Amino acid sequence: MKRYLPLALILGISLSASAQDKKIEKKIDSVLKLMTLDEKIGQLNQYTGDRDATGPITNNPNKLKDIRDGKLGSMLNVRGAKETREVQEVAMQSRMKIPLIFGLDVIHGYRVTFPIPLAEAASWDLAEIENGARVAARETAASGVHWTFAPMVDIARDPRWGRVMEGAGEDTYLGSKIAFARVKGFQGKGLGNLDAVMACAKHFAAYGAAIAGRDYNAVDMSEHTLWETYLPPFKAAVDAGAATFMNSFNTLNGIPATGSRYLQRDILKGQWKYQGFVVSDWGSIGEMIAHGYAKDKEQAAELAIKAGSDMDMESRSYLPGLAKLVADKKVPIALIDDAVRRVLRKKFELGLFDDPYRFSDVARQEKEINSAENRKASLTMAEKSIVLLKNEKEILPLSKNLKKIAVIGPLGKSEKDMQGFWSIAWEKDNLISLYQGLKNKVGNQTELLYAKGCELADSSKAGFAEAVAVAKQADVVVMAVGEAFDMSGEAKSRANIHIPGVQEDLIKAIQATGKPVVVLVMAGRPLIFNWTADNVSAIMYTWWLGSEAGNAMANVLYGNYNPSGKLPMTFPRDEGQIPLYYNYLSTGRPAKNDKDTRYRSAYLDMPNSPKFAFGYGLSYTTFDYTDLAVSKTQIKPDEKITVSFTLKNTGKYAGEEVVQLYLQDKFASVVRPVKELKDFQKVMLKAGESKTITFTIDKEKLSFYNQQLKWGAEAGDFKLMIGTASNNIKLEKDFTLL
Incomplete structure (x- = not known):
């Protein structure tokens, strides 16, 4: 049967030529x-x-x-x-x-x-x-x-x-x-x-x-x-x-x-x-x-x-x-x-x-490639791609009055790894390392120290002593850890996605000096770094940022750009949780929290929850979500709901917030996810500034594929959720589709 199908079915060609350029045809x-x-x-x-x-x-x-x-x-x-x-x-x-x-x-x-x-x-x-x-x-x-x-x-x-x-x-x-x-x-x-x-x-x-x-x-x-x-x-x-x-x-x-x-x-x-x-x-x-x-x-x-x-x-x-x-x-x-x-x-x-x-x-070709304009676009994109994961003691942004900064880690002076996998090799390429980016930023005002500490993926700790000695001389330590450019990409699957080698041990050794530590994780995928996540006060996920990587990281470290990135993938605690994603289906025995394991859909040895959730990312400023207003709580299929709320920058820095709208269909003919992203806006606010944010919910946003794979919405109860991450909902409201 798979070998002999009618020609009309095999071709799948549209008989209408109305959309084609007749001259070309x-x-x-x-x-x-x-x-x-x-x-x-x-x-x-x-x-x-x-x-x-x-x-x-x-x-x-x-x-x-x-x-x-x-x-x-x-x-x-x-x-x-x-x-x-x-x-x-x-x-x-x-x-x-x-x-x-x-x-x-x-x-x-x-x-x-x-x-x-x-x-x-x-x-x-x-x-x-x-x-x-x-x-x-x-x-x-x-x-x-x-x-x-x-x-x-x-x-x-x-x-x-x-x-x-x-x-x-x-x-x-x-x-x-x-x-x-x-x-x-x-x-x-x-x-x-x-x-x-x-x-x-x-x-x-x-x-x-x-x-x-x-x-x-x-x-x-x-x-x-x-x-x-x-x-x-x-x-x-x-x-x-x-x-x-x-x-x-x-x-x-x-x-x-x-x-x-x-x-x-x-x-x-x-x-x-x-x-x-x-x-x-x-x-x-x-x-x-x-x-x-x-x-x-x-x-x-x-x-x-x-x-x-x-x-x-x-x-x-x-x-x-x-x-x-x-x-x-x-x-x-x-x-x-x-x-x-x-x-x-x-x-x-x-x-x-x-x-x-x-x-x-x-x-x-000579006029277009590698122009200053193109590099500036790369820098802007790199700044916007950085995700601030942690900033507990407000180490960041770095003070401009620092006397000595230590750059420590196997990726601190790396250039090639900044380019990342699936990039095109060029002779005499101009790739900016973290160290070079900081040097460009601080000039002669701040002394930069450096120690590699270890290689990316081997087991030797021979460089730890030098790294610790360098760290002790500095006012703050910026650590560059993660993956080499060829550790993620095509044919680069890994069963172990923890930070490779002894890099996390290096972080522990530097953290033990008592110096303020900022960890930058450079990688092509979500990595696992539980000790670092639990013990280091300031962490940024910088991925592989391209030609202007070092300049972008320096700009964010010093607050010239306030980080606004949000995670597009869930970060697990352990490989045993994978696949792990935010929009999962509920079971008949859902766990109410991470400790609720008795005859529940849960692990005995670790929480269900991720280390860092989809949509998560911090800023140097803070945002408040208030005054949720919904135009109506019951709608017919041909009607829309207007949702509005007040977003206020309550911190001391101007910054962008990615406001995320999630929906849940509470009861349907097919089990629906616990929440689904259905809209988002990226909003820039000055310190102290407020703005009314508006979303529209229509039948299309409530639709899904039923058992017969037909697309449409079903009457029933829904929950709308607005927040700063999939696991950090600030506002919610129920409504009904009639």
Whole structure:
């Protein structure tokens, strides 16, 4: 049954051409008529260049010949205005002279590196997130690259999975908003503009739920969870106009996503009427053999093209497999034509048929990349991404009158690690370490001391004595601990997500000196550091912040920027709690508190609660939530509720607060989460300033997928909750949907 479906169902093509540019469609028709079958299949084939490889490379000394013979539609990992022009010139020697699309993993910046995506998500600042993608797009497009394999919009609730660093965290609502913003940032005012690149929503779908947090692993979930939790960010990417999608490595309920008709034909190209094209992940078509779903590359090609995978990234399955499959009448030519049409459409939209070299302009490249304006945008994003976890004794912001500051820890002078995983390597890069950032900030007014203390991941404590001696000389100690840049990312799953090595022992040794200590944790995922969290007075989570990391950290340490970040993922106390997330379902025997364990859904050896909750993050100032007002407590389905309250900055610093609105459907035909984020606002207030904040609740915010996977709202009782974090609700009110 999985092999033989009606052609109309297989194609999943919208019959309406009203949304298409009719001129482009006519041009596509004319090109298709002139192409041979081999040339058509060539458009569905993608090879990598010889640098920046992100997967196993198949040795092929004949790449240029294949391009000249029309056997290639795209290349990845070819970058630079000069380099892309040279390769494109080879494509122009082919019979059809169809230009190549150049793609690259531009995940958090091209020449100027921005904070990792998970860090950007901690900003909850959609405008800045979009601007970060905009800057990356300008630099990328100026370097001859047309296509980025971003954003990753996978919902991820397991920090053991290394690729959490590449996404927006655990929440569907926040993840959907960020997916939309990033697509808009990459694509700007539209494809064809010289400052826009094609976005690629990945990985379709449910990759973030890999079993045991192990990369490339299987995924098994209910249809309800798929639709409610994991698909909405992809739908947001479609709504934002994402030019392309990438399928995922994982199986979903026993079917490799690359070979899933349900995901690619029924949902994406069918129900969502998606007109872009789908590229496989690196080698994922051929990997269906290892999954045990295809016996050889020929069958893998058949399964993939029928399922809706339009372009084969580096598995070499479509060439020569598809031609034989068409000849044997196992694959209809209409399927090939549909896939080629989707690829050609993007080439026309990019304007490559008019000028194949229009993005390969050396002068524009030199002007655009690594500009002062772009670095300033990276600095702003980095400042907004920092999360203040603790500031009990108000050690922060640091006094400008300090005589000596000790920078201690294996990441104190690190530059490369500030860039983070999934970043592009550059010669003579200008990455700002914490030490350099503090030096830039204090100049000659404050003496900076330094001791490494230990390495990132080994067991030696040989450097502790020096670090303690240095700490004793200082007025305050700033510690830089966490992960190396290559400890989180693709194929970087970890069963143990405690701070690596003896770094926490180093923190204990420095804390014992009695000096004021500020700990900065630099990482690509939520880490576990219970002793530090319980005993150190000042802690900031600084992730990997990119090119301007050190300057951003210094600005926040000294109060030039008041931290406003909020956690986009729950931080567990222990790996045994994972997966752990705020919007869980209640059980029939819920624990009332952390000590309520007798015949309850609880652990005997630790609390259910996290160390740091989703949405949590402090400021140097304080905020009060008062005067909740609700326009009505009963509404009909076509009505709305207006919710307002007063937010006041009650501290002595100007600052931003991320106000979070959560809802709970108390009783429904499907068990609903204990709370769900449904809206948020980021509000700047001067010290002492008050502002009325307003939210609107309508039927859409109350809707969910029922047992039949139908979207809608049900009559019943609801609770609205407004707070500063998912576990810190300040205001609440019940209301009823009639």
